[in-house]
Amino acid sequence: MIKNIKGTKDLLPNAMLNILDIERHLNIFMNIHGYGEIRTPIFESTELFSRSVGEHTDIVNKEMYTWVDQNKQSLTLRPEMTASVVRSYIQKQLWKTEPISKFYYIGPSFRRERPQKGRLRQFHQFGIEAIGSPNPEQDAEVISMAYNIYKMFGIDNLEIKINSLGSGNIRKKYGIDLRDSLIKFKNEFNESELIRLEKNPLRILDSKNKKTQKIVNENAPNIFDYISDEDNQHFNDVINILDQLKITYTHDQKLVRGLDYYTKTVFEVTSSNLGAQDALCGGGRYNNLVKELGGENIPAIGFAAGVERLLLAMNLEDNRTIDTDVYIVNIEKQYTAKAMQIADLLRKELGVAVYIDSLRRSIKSQMRHANKMNAKFTIILDLENLKKDKVLIKNMNENKQESILINNIVSYFESE
Ligand code: AMP
Numbered sequence: 441m442i443k444n445i446k447g448t449k450d451l452l453p454n455a456m457l458n459i460l461d462i463e464r465h466l467n468i469f470m471n472i473h474g475y476g477e478i479r480t481p482i483f484e485s486t487e488l489f490s491r492s493v494g495e496h497t498d499i500v501n502k503e504m505y506t507w508v509d510q511n512k513q514s515l516t517l518r519p520e521m522t523a524s525v526v527r528s529y530i531q532k533q534l535w536k537t538e539p540i541s542k543f544y545y546i547g548p549s550f551r552r553e554r555p556q557k558g559r560l561r562q563f564h565q566f567g568i569e570a571i572g573s574p575n576p577e578q579d580a581e582v583i584s585m586a587y588n589i590y591k592m593f594g595i596d597n598l599e600i601k602i603n604s605l606g607s608g609n610i611r612k613k614y615g616i617d618l619r620d621s622l623i624k625f626k627n628e629f630n631e632s633e634l635i636r637l638e639k640n641p642l643r644i645l646d647s648k649n650k651k652t653q654k655i656v657n658e659n660a661p662n663i664f665d666y667i668s669d670e671d672n673q674h675f676n677d678v679i680n681i682l683d684q685l686k687i688t689y690t691h692d693q694k695l696v697r698g699l700d701y702y703t704k705t706v707f708e709v710t711s712s713n714l715g716a717q718d719a720l721c722g723g724g725r726y727n728n729l730v731k732e733l734g735g736e737n738i739p740a741i742g743f744a745a746g747v748e749r750l751l752l753a754m755n756l757e758d759n760r761t762i763d764t765d766v767y768i769v770n771i772e773k774q775y776t777a778k779a780m781q782i783a784d785l786l787r788k789e790l791g792v793a794v795y796i797d798s799l800r801r802s803i804k805s806q807m808r809h810a811n812k813m814n815a816k817f818t819i820i821l822d823l824e825n826l827k828k829d830k831v832l833i834k835n836m837n838e839n840k841q842e843s844i845l846i847n848n849i850v851s852y853f854e855s856e
Contacts, residue, residue, distance in 0.1 A: 447553070447561025457760045458751060459564075462593070463546055466566055469592060470544040473585060475568055478543040480524035486514040492523040492729055494700025496640035503551040517550035520699070522726070522742055523733075525569045530735035540572030546747070558717035558749050567723070569742035571730065576677035579705045579725065580685070582741050583678070586709055586721050587687050589745070595753045597712040598720075601692040602682075604675040606667030607703045607727060614666045615641040625655050642696045662693045671704055678705055701726040705741065713753040720753060721745035765792040766853075767810035767818045769803055775821040782819065782831070782849060789850045810836065817853075 444450055451459065470477070490500050505517040518524055525543055534541050546566040553559055568585060570578050583600065590598050605611055619641040626634060633652055636643040645660065647653060667675075682689055689707075697706045706724035714720070723743025730738040751758075766786060770779045776796075783794040795813060797806045803820065810818045820832040825843050833852065834841040844852045 445561070447555035449560065449562070453762055454760050455758050457762070458754075458756045458758060459747065462747065462750065465592060466544070466546060466589070469585075469589060470568070473542075473581075475542040475544040475570075478525055478528065478545050479547065480518075480521065480528050480545070482548065483515050483517050484524055484527065486516040488523050488527055488733070489516055489519060492526065492699075492701050492733060493520065494640070496636075497643070497700060499551060499699070503553055505550050505552060519551045520549055520744060521545050521547065521565060521567060522569060522699075522701070522729075522744065525742075526571070526726075526729055526733055526735075526740070529571055530730060530733055533735075535572065535736055535738055538572075540570065542568070542570050544568045556717065557715055558746075558752055560748060564747035565744050566747060567721075567742055567744035569740060571740040572738060573741075574727065574739040576674050577681060579674075579678040579741055580681035582723060582743060583682060583689075583705075583707055584685055584687055586707075586723065586743050586745065590709065590711070590720065590750075590753075593750060593754055595711055595713060595720075595750075599710045599712075600687065600689040600707060601695050601710070602675075602679065602689050602705065602707045603664070603692055603695040604667055604671055604704050605663060605696065605702055605706055605724075606671045608668070610663070610666050610668070610671070611642065611703075614661065614663050617661050617666075618642065618644065621659050621661060622655065625659070628652070628655060640700070645694045645696045656694070660694070663696070664693045674704055697722055697724055701729045701732075703727045707743070709745075711753045713755065714749060717749065719746075720749050761813060763793070763814045764795040764810075765816050766794045767806070767813060767815035768794060768796045769806045769810070769818050769820040770797050771800065771803060771806075771821070772823075773800070775826065778826070778846075779819075779821055782846065785850060786853065790853055792853070817856075819849075 486506050489504060493499050499519045504519050507515060509515050525545065529541060544567065547564065548562050549565050550562050552561055555561060568582060570582060587600060619637055622637060622644060628651060629637065633644060633647060645656060695706055695708060702724040704725040704727065708719055709721040710718040711720050721743050725741040727739040730736065730740060768779045768783055770776055779796055783796055786792050786794050797809065807818065815836055817836060818834045820834065822832065825832050829846050830843045831846060832841055833844050
């Protein structure tokens with residue numbers, strides 16, 4: 441038997457119901473904030489991710505699904521979406537026609553991580569990107585949108601952590617000092633931590649290893665001590681707006697985020713409703729990325745959030761049934777066309793959901809199925825009624841039934 445690939449999931453119709461509800465709410469939420477949907481391709485040239493996410497990140501080093509196409513071009517399934525959105529923005533030179541672009545996206549991303557609860561190899565992300573504004577109010581809007589989305593979905597155990605990574609070469613300067621402060625503990629680090637320390641020292645701050653965390657907490661310098669007065673002012677302006685919006689957060693000076701393109705504000709939303717993989721959403725400013733990928737010097741900020749993590753945090757029943765309003769009990773082959781005409785009429789005229797059985801099962805088992813689908817009404821086509829151009833309509837909640845002229849079916853339901 442051919443099975444799905446480890447770390448991927450089939451979403452059957454009843455599991456999709458919750459996801460579709462989430463997407464519907466997100467679409468409305470984004471629209472009322474002035475963000476429009478962008479859909480970019482699922483695969484891109486590999487260079488896009490190595491240049492934006494960063495060559496020495498786990499994502500680029502070991503988690504990408506990459507292959508060489510027939511024309512010898514290296515292609516990659518997107519591990520995240522910011523790079524693609526920025527690529528598209530640059531390619532279309534959108535800054536020439538609009539001073540600010542606000543996008544949102546929902547779709548699959550791919551990372552070859554070790555699968556566990558809340559961590560998949562094909563997972564789904566939604567997120568926003570606001571490209572064009574350098575101002576703190578833009579940071580505050582993005583963070584408050586992340587916060588309000590989780591509130592909208594009823595998640596209370598939220599924590600927002602915020603930090604600033606500064607701008608210019610702060611990251612580089614801090615990275616050197618960080619490495620110098622930790623190198624004397626090199627015998628305490630494992631192989632991958634030593635590689636991080638050498639190639640991308642900031643990633644050490646992300647370590648989940650308790651011993652490493654302790655060494656880091658006691659010895660690492662704070663990036664916040666390195667940032668410029670202007671960066672500091674920007675950070676204070678952002679948190680000042682958040683305070684006024686009554687959004688609670690903690691300033692976590694060790695928060696760096698795993699992707700290389702961040703500058704200034706970075707943030708993460710976690711929930712204690714989740715287990716080990718407690719990150720719901722992460723984001724930040726990436727003021728240099730548009731330029732680095734070949735565009736103008738245009739500042740931007742965004743976040744990305746996991747759909748599967750949101751579902752876990754919401755703790756929803758994932759076995760919902762697909763409901764119908766009307767169930768047409770169809771027993772005889774010769775009545776099928778009539779049944780389908782009635783179904784089409786009701787769908788077109790009243791916009792109600794109508795289900796027709798196509799198994800020619802007994803009335804009893806069709807009625808059982810109608811109950812399972814929470815049908816409000818069943819329509820039964822039987823010879824006796826049809827001879828008088830009528831059908832039998834049963835109100836399932838009130839358990840009453842009536843013979844109704846086929847010509848009067850629409851008005852019958854309108855009055856019900
Ligand atoms: P990142 O792009 O790493 O900042 O991820 C943004 C969000 O996507 C995280 O906060 C998670 O909610 C979600 N996410 C990232 N990787 C995975 C994964 N492998 N499986 C499920 N969700 C993920």
